[in-house]
Every structure is written in structure tokens, then in C-alpha cells.
Amino acid sequence: MAKPIPTPDSQSGLAALQALIRERSPLAALQVFHARLGDVFRINLPGFTPVVLVGPRAARFVLTDGADNFRWRNERDPVTELLRHGVLVEDGESHDRLRALIGEAMPRAAFDRFVEIMVRRCDQVTATWPTEGVVDMLVEMRKITLLILLEALYRVDITRDLERLWRPILTLIRAISPGLWMLWRGAPRPGYDAARKAMAAYLFAI
Structure with missing residues (x-):
């Protein structure tokens, strides 16, 4: 008989809310639930009750072994x-x-070229980092990822356009990241339409 999927109790919910407020990230709340409920749990939100699976076994189940069971x-x-x-x-x-x-x-024969692109683009971005001070690694990794992806799959160098497109890119990332939309589907998204048009124009052009 299948076990019921754990859901947070009031104490776990309060701890998750405190973590969310403290760190200003939904991931902090998910970490609390994971620590208290295990690798599989359900979150009860208004109109939205996602089941969260954590870890390599869960990833394999969702992406490979049980992929046909998911949309x-x-x-x-x-x-x-x-x-x-x-x-x-x-x-x-x-x-x-x-x-x-x-x-x-992405044939196996192309992997050597992909690795060369990865190394070169990492060097390109890290060369701009100050010798002293702090850099936002999330931002920098996103830059590296975009540079690698567009060159590897489309043979396009986005370097000159990156500064112009960076604000639209961040706007779209915020729109699809866990946030207020999980509770309020009609939550305002300032700049979303303009950002999508800007990115669509660039992608169609290449």
C-alpha cells in the first residue's frame, strides 16, 4: 500500500515562512520542508498543491524511469x-x-568542440572579475551559460548584445522563477511583455 505524501504541519509552515522572510527566497522555505519531511513532500497552497521530489533518485525517476507518468x-x-x-x-x-x-x-563527436567552448567562455567571463572584491556568482554563471549555449548550438556570439539584453533576460527569469505567482496568478509583472518582445526579436533574428 502506497504511503501518503507528507505535508507540512503548522510548525513546519511557520519555520518555512520565517526562512522565506529571512533569506527572501522560496528555496529557503523548500529547504526547511525538505529537512523536516524528507525527499518527497506536498505543499498545500491556494489553488496549487505541488509535490516536490528531491535528490538523484527522484531526478532519475522523474526524467527516466517514470517519465511516462509525468507531463x-x-x-x-x-x-x-x-x-x-x-x-x-x-x-x-x-x-x-x-x-x-x-x-x-549534439552528437558525441561534437563534445570536444563543446568542451573547448565551455573553457573559453568561462575564461572570458572570469577575466572581467576584479582581483579583489565580490561578484554575484548566480549572475556570472547565467552569463557563462548563455554564452556557451548560443555558441554551441547556434554558433552565435552574444557578447556584444549581452549588455543590451541582460535586463530583459533577468526580467523573464524573475517571471518564471518561484515567487508571488505561486499564490496569485494575476500578480503584476512589470516589464514582462517588453522583455519577451525584445528576446523574441533577437532569437528570430539569429
Whole structure:
């Protein structure tokens, strides 16, 4: 008989809220739930009751062993609204076809080129870091990721456009990251439409 999925009690909920306020990140609340409830738990939110799975076993189950039991597309998810179509938000034959296309673009023989791109782009970004002081690693890793992705898959160097596009990119990342939308679907998203248009224009151009 399957065990019921654990849900937070009032004390866990209070601890999670305190962590959320203290660190200003939903991830802090999730860490509290994970520590108290284990690798699988459910969060009861108004109109939204996600089940959270944590760890390598859970990742393998969701992405490989039990992948057929899950849907990639959720019409209420901000990622679906942003991307509309694509491997991250498609199911069934459409998802399989898109994954096959990605596989064709990333043959094993190309991995040496990918590694060279990764090393070079890491060097490019880290060369701009001050010898003393602090850098925001989340921001810097996002820059490196974009530089690598666009060169590896599209042979495009986004360096000259990165400064112009950085604000729209951050606006879209904030829109799809865990936040107020989880509680309020109509939460304001300042600059979202303009940011999406700017990124769409750039991507269509390449």
C-alpha cells in the first residue's frame, strides 16, 4: 500500500515562512520542508498543491524511469506561457521529436568542440572579475551559460548584445522563477511583455 505524501504541519509552515522572510527566497522555505519531511513532500497552497521530489533518485525517476507518468506541459505554469512550445513544455510525440532533434545537434563527436567552448567562455567571463572584491556568482554563471549555449548550438556570439539584453533576460527569469505567482496568478509583472518582445526579436533574428 502506497504511503501518503507528507505535508507540512503548522510548525513546519511557520519555520518555512520565517526562512522565506529571512533569506527572501522560496528555496529557503523548500529547504526547511525538505529537512523536516524528507525527499518527497506536498505543499498545500491556494489553488496549487505541488509535490516536490528531491535528490538523484527522484531526478532519475522523474526524467527516466517514470517519465511516462509525468507531463511536461502545464498550461498554468509561467514557463509554458513564456516558451509556448518547445522541449520543456511539450508532451508525447511532439516532445520525443524535439528531443531527437536536440540529439542530432549534439552528437558525441561534437563534445570536444563543446568542451573547448565551455573553457573559453568561462575564461572570458572570469577575466572581467576584479582581483579583489565580490561578484554575484548566480549572475556570472547565467552569463557563462548563455554564452556557451548560443555558441554551441547556434554558433552565435552574444557578447556584444549581452549588455543590451541582460535586463530583459533577468526580467523573464524573475517571471518564471518561484515567487508571488505561486499564490496569485494575476500578480503584476512589470516589464514582462517588453522583455519577451525584445528576446523574441533577437532569437528570430539569429
